[in-house]
Amino acid sequence: LAAAARDIGSSIKSDKDKFQLNLDVQHFAPEEITVKTADGFIIVEGKHEEKKDEHGYISRQFVRRYALPKECNMEAVESRLSSDGVLTVTAPKQTSALKNEKSIPIQQTGPVRKEIKDGMEETGKKEQR
DSSP states (O other), rough: HHHHHSSOOOEHHHHESEEEEEOOTTTSOOGGGEEEETTTEEEEEEEEEEEEEEEEEEEEEEEEHHHHHHOGGGGGGGEOOTSSSSSOOOOOOOSSSSSTTOOOOOOOOOOOOOOOEEEEEOOOOOOOO
């Protein structure tokens, strides 16, 4: 009973390159564990139906939510499960200070009405045809 009541252990490491968490999920088979990201969180869930053990029957379920630092790349989160039941989830941090930078293409909608001479703009002149 003490082992069943014990909290599932986890550790978190965050440095300049990545956010990483390790979670003890040894009581769950790989297909009983899900890892997903939503709204800036990593969510790890584990659930198995009732199973017989040395003391009788037991079912287990957990949900853990970890807030990801804002500089983490949500699209590049990876998870690995070791043979001894430790789940490692890693989210690399983006190196650019402008992580939301996006180039916007300029679409020309009509004829250009400005002349450029010697690097200076002259807006008062119009082309005569």
